[in-house]
Amino acid sequence: MSGDFLFQAVIYLLAAVVCVPIAKRFGLSSVLGYLLAGIIIGPYLLGFIGEEGEDILHFAEFGVVMMLFLIGLEIEPKAFWKMRKTIVGMGGSQVALTVLLCFGVLILLGYNWQSSVSIAMALALSSTAIVLQTLKEKNLMDTVYGASSFSILLFQDIIVIPMLAIVPLLGTAQETAAGGHDAGHVSLLDNLPIGLQTVLVLLSVVFVVLAGRYLPVLRVVARTRLRELFSACALLIVIAIAYLMELVGLSPALGAFLGGVVLATSEFKHELESNLEPFKGLLLGLFFIAVGASINFAMIIDSPVRITLLVIGVIALKAVVLFIVASIFKIKIDQKLLIAVGLAQVGEFAFVLLSFTNQLGIISSDQLDLFLVITAISMTLAPLLSIFNERLILPRIGTKESEEKPMDTIEKKHKVILVGFGHFGSTTGRFLRANGVEPTILDHDSSRVDLLRKLGFEVYYGDATREDLLESAGASEADILISAIDDPDAVLEMVQVLQHKFPNLKLMVRAKSRVDAYQLLNAGVTHIYRESLDTSVRVAEEALHFLGHRKYTIHRQAQNFKKYDEESLRRLADKVLNSEEYIFKVREEIAQQEALLKEDLKRGSIEEEDTSWDSASMRARISGDSGKVKE
Amino acid sequence: MKKILILFAHPRYEQSRTNRALIEGIRNMEGVTIHDLYENYPEFNIDILTEKDLLTQHDVMIWHHPFYWYSCPPLMKQWIDIVLEFGWAYGPDGNALVGKTALNVMTAGGSRAVYCAEGRNHYTIREFLRPFEQTARLCGMEYLPPYAVMGTHGLTRDDLNAHVDQYQELIRSLQGADMEVPEGDACQFLNDLPILQNTKTE
Numbered sequence: 001m002s003g004d005f006l007f008q009a010v011i012y013l014l015a016a017v018v019c020v021p022i023a024k025r026f027g028l029s030s031v032l033g034y035l036l037a038g039i040i041i042g043p044y045l046l047g048f049i050g051e052e053g054e055d056i057l058h059f060a061e062f063g064v065v066m067m068l069f070l071i072g073l074e075i076e077p078k079a080f081w082k083m084r085k086t087i088v089g090m091g092g093s094q095v096a097l098t099v100l101l102c103f104g105v106l107i108l109l110g111y112n113w114q115s116s117v118s119i120a121m122a123l124a125l126s127s128t129a130i131v132l133q134t135l136k137e138k139n140l141m142d143t144v145y146g147a148s149s150f151s152i153l154l155f156q157d158i159i160v161i162p163m164l165a166i167v168p169l170l171g172t173a174q175e176t177a178a179g180g181h182d183a184g185h186v187s188l189l190d191n192l193p194i195g196l197q198t199v200l201v202l203l204s205v206v207f208v209v210l211a212g213r214y215l216p217v218l219r220v221v222a223r224t225r226l227r228e229l230f231s232a233c234a235l236l237i238v239i240a241i242a243y244l245m246e247l248v249g250l251s252p253a254l255g256a257f258l259g260g261v262v263l264a265t266s267e268f269k270h271e272l273e274s275n276l277e278p279f280k281g282l283l284l285g286l287f288f289i290a291v292g293a294s295i296n297f298a299m300i301i302d303s304p305v306r307i308t309l310l311v312i313g314v315i316a317l318k319a320v321v322l323f324i325v326a327s328i329f330k331i332k333i334d335q336k337l338l339i340a341v342g343l344a345q346v347g348e349f350a351f352v353l354l355s356f357t358n359q360l361g362i363i364s365s366d367q368l369d370l371f372l373v374i375t376a377i378s379m380t381l382a383p384l385l386s387i388f389n390e391r392l393i394l395p396r397i398g399t400k401e402s403e404e405k406p407m408d409t410i411e412k413k414h415k416v417i418l419v420g421f422g423h424f425g426s427t428t429g430r431f432l433r434a435n436g437v438e439p440t441i442l443d444h445d446s447s448r449v450d451l452l453r454k455l456g457f458e459v460y461y462g463d464a465t466r467e468d469l470l471e472s473a474g475a476s477e478a479d480i481l482i483s484a485i486d487d488p489d490a491v492l493e494m495v496q497v498l499q500h501k502f503p504n505l506k507l508m509v510r511a512k513s514r515v516d517a518y519q520l521l522n523a524g525v526t527h528i529y530r531e532s533l534d535t536s537v538r539v540a541e542e543a544l545h546f547l548g549h550r551k552y553t554i555h556r557q558a559q560n561f562k563k564y565d566e567e568s569l570r571r572l573a574d575k576v577l578n579s580e581e582y583i584f585k586v587r588e589e590i591a592q593q594e595a596l597l598k599e600d601l602k603r604g605s606i607e608e609e610d611t612s613w614d615s616a617s618m619r620a621r622i623s624g625d626s627g628k629v630k631e
Numbered sequence: 632m633k634k635i636l637i638l639f640a641h642p643r644y645e646q647s648r649t650n651r652a653l654i655e656g657i658r659n660m661e662g663v664t665i666h667d668l669y670e671n672y673p674e675f676n677i678d679i680l681t682e683k684d685l686l687t688q689h690d691v692m693i694w695h696h697p698f699y700w701y702s703c704p705p706l707m708k709q710w711i712d713i714v715l716e717f718g719w720a721y722g723p724d725g726n727a728l729v730g731k732t733a734l735n736v737m738t739a740g741g742s743r744a745v746y747c748a749e750g751r752n753h754y755t756i757r758e759f760l761r762p763f764e765q766t767a768r769l770c771g772m773e774y775l776p777p778y779a780v781m782g783t784h785g786l787t788r789d790d791l792n793a794h795v796d797q798y799q800e801l802i803r804s805l806q807g808a809d810m811e812v813p814e815g816d817a818c819q820f821l822n823d824l825p826i827l828q829n830t831k832t833e
Contacts, residue, residue: 559676612679612713621718 038292063283072260091155425484
């Protein structure tokens, strides 16, 4: 390992670590931070990286493959099917219209038709990274705006694959350049007859689908309970799919997307997400840095007016097309504006597509630089434009909030995460479901997860003490997290993570015993449910009934007893904290019982205190008293 | 300013239109405590000490409820049974509530016309509310005529809004020192008070 490599790594990471938080600080997306980092360390400012940026760009493109896999994971085949109309309709018309208009304008500007087509295709795509990130941050995924944006982006993410396939066909004129590129991607099938090729391609796709559905690799790996092995396995899946696709001459991104969709219904979905997310994030980060470093500033300085006009033109054209498409789909005016402004930027796929076209020799390096600059600037402007739109334009037009809340105030969309689906959690989950609340369920026992899924439950596999897994299960958007885990230590560990990372999440925690409850109370949890309290009191209640007590009287006493016990629990928790025996649970348990029994003794029999409907004491009082008498 | 305690009982609050509008209309008024019984005591285990404290701290107690089978919902009856204790609210030394004011605020599906000797329900609202009236009297409280929203099924949005305004105005009047209510049959409902009529015409 050379010092040079380490130096480079330090430069890249340092630039990212410095720039991204600054961008976040100003409310801009992290993409901008990375781009900025790239610009700063790039050849035009500090000059730390030069030509090798190109190679890094190539390597980091794998981040896009991973992103597509993760996007695929987000889309269950069923949901995908339901959205097909908006995806194909809105996405299709947006891409088609934009490509057409851009093509016309480019031809008018004097570009040849090949470069016009490829540039127009690149410009039609919007930035999935920027838009989805913003939508998630602002919790807008469920709105019309969010759903439509997602549909359009999804269509673009899919259409980019055929686009990448079309581009080399345009390049046939420049045989030498295209051939040179293809040499790097020699397909094993090149020498086979065309029929056999097709069969092999189809077989490989079928293989991916079947393997995703029926190969128990993930389950076997999960049983080992080795976290890093699962990460390795997740990486292996994506890389293997990409490699297989490349081998048969298909787009790796398409394969990864397909693999993702196949695994979207798997119980390992969240676990896969949380394992791949950091890799994807880093690779995309690296990708954006490389992009930033490749922006040709000399060009901006040379022709500032031309570039400004082009940027404005592209954004305006895209916005107008989006507005028209949204109008066709009868979307309200304010949502329409959000869509039009939100998706008007040129996206990261343009980098891939344009660089690829350049490698094929379809567009010149100057043209490449020009449109890379435009893409980067439009991405930089995107968040700023959205802020402008939301603060200044939207308040003046569009729908105000609805006049009157509908009768049903219980919101269906309340998100609940249920951790642990054993005998306790399953009952909790069933009752929630019975009332129309579908919790996201996490469980760490893969055999149980498997069984429950066969019964039709939506259960995910994972270790809930991990922050990233909680994150991908939606802990930052959820309202409530219910912990039904058996292991008290795991509960405490999870509680600490949750309180630290998701302070707004309401925690409802099952406690095994009184001492566990003390620990949770002292950890700052307020909603604690001791699993034995209700049942044990109910047994005593029934026993007293068998001994001849009236049920309602005893039931009221039981209610009071539980209330009293909850109060004493909270009262005694402090003492426990200061006690040296805190760690010795068994001894503590006995000491606690002693204290409780003594308190009960002092309090006396509870039935004596019950004065409601007590005609006996009333009679006694009246016969000895000459006061007012109730008739 | 007199302090007002709304003892509110509705077993299906989320489904109620009229009561929800009324309660939401006064929710943020100063000096008004809304005590939602069904929300606080879903298992009917009313905390007597808490309730006594609440009563002690307020000057006016409003039993706010829908009219079910010519009376209040069961949890409110439970509340009356348990909280208004012998020896505290009535009986020997039972003078904790003496001098306070009590009244019913209620909603009913039937119109005022069906609640009379000739009507389908045969008795007037005032007659049905006698148990409340006498309960208040036994506790040494002044009992005011009820404020009633009648014919709730046929209420238009505007009618409802007018009632919400009236309820607010009623609360404000109760908070003031000198609210004049005519004695006896002259005022069957607080709805008929001249001060409330002003708001209705708006």
